[in-house]
Amino acid sequence: MHPFDIPNLTLGPGSQPAEDDGAELACLPLPKVMQTYQPPRLPEADELGDCAVGLRLLEQLLTQLQHYSVLEPAPALDLLSLSESDRLLVSQALGEGEVSILFTTGSLRIQETRLAGVWRVQSHDASGQLTRDVIEVADIPGDVREMAFHPAKTQIMADAQPPADVLTARSILAELNAQVAPWQPGDPPHVVNLTLLPHSASDLTYLEQQLGPGALTILSRGYGNCRITATALKHCWWVQHFNSDDRLILNSIEIVDIPAAALAAQEDIEDSAARLVEILQALR
Structure with missing residues (x-):
């Protein structure tokens, strides 16, 4: 048997040859902070x-x-x-x-x-x-269910002539209007996942303007952050999940009583x- 050399293996960024088109693999950073249960400081x-x-x-x-x-x-x-x-x-x-x-x-x-x-x-x-x-x-406290959409619209009348760079927002509003009308507490949620849909920054701005602000916002801190905002459309919530670097990783609109992310x-x-x-x- 003849001796042979074992090559040195290098791992991490820069260790692999670049793609022909110059693209580089980008991985999300690992979370740095996570909220966990801490026992209370009690009196003696x-x-x-x-x-x-x-x-x-x-x-x-x-x-x-x-x-x-x-x-x-x-x-x-x-x-x-x-x-x-x-x-x-x-x-x-x-x-x-x-x-x-x-x-x-x-x-x-x-x-x-x-x-x-x-x-x-x-x-x-x-x-x-x-x-x-x-x-x-x-x-979730009873006040949240009672006050989140009091008062609230049952339909959104979108602008007849939206800005030219608004691409998909009008169709999303039409979908939300169609889902809100028959929805009743206890029905399964209807989720519009904006993260997976093609849209522009102008689409998001237009949606925010048309839906309008509701009565409350729920902020949850744990493995990253979650911001859940009631809109002015009944039973319609804007749900945003952020990682520990405060980067938006999931952006959705939900037709539901209360989003599951807010419930114990x-x-x-x-x-x-x-x-x-x-x-x-x-x-x-």
Whole structure:
């Protein structure tokens, strides 16, 4: 047997010969940041003497989580009646999670807690005084379903003469109008995947102008970011997914009650119940 040389293998960019047309393979960068569950920073045992009511409320919350099924209404737990120390305990135990719901008008603020499917809902009066502060167990708070498209259009009357560089937006609007008219809650979603459709920047601008802004925007942070915006067309949402470098990777318009990306699943509720058990064990 004759000895032979093993060639040095080089991997990575520049290691392979270029294509005849000069094209280069471009890979998406790996994600750099990902939101994960972080255990709350809880008060020491000797600081809990005056927080018995707050502990009982957390125990009530655990009971709700253990018996809750998605789409069923759950009674809200009122925090306004609690003392400052009890409310502080609940705030520390639950913290703030990945999902925020921003309303274009009014003084309503909704923030998912560190436990998926457990929401903090707050309202303020004109002077900034807190008038409502509740904890709600739900796939999405009831206020979102009630207010997202109140009021909203049932059809979009597109401009007769759109700009010359608008190519596909009018046909997309016609499709949305046709789907919105018969759609009822409980029907499967209808998705227009803009990422896969040919379109220009002018098409997107035109669609945004014609659909108009709705009552709220849902922001979800986790593996990248997701921005879900209600439009002025009933049951029509604009859903955008970004990677960890804030690059748009999926752009779609959905006809649906609430986009699935915004909803807590039954598995999330069950996981939150298990985590709340751990929190209560640490507090006792």
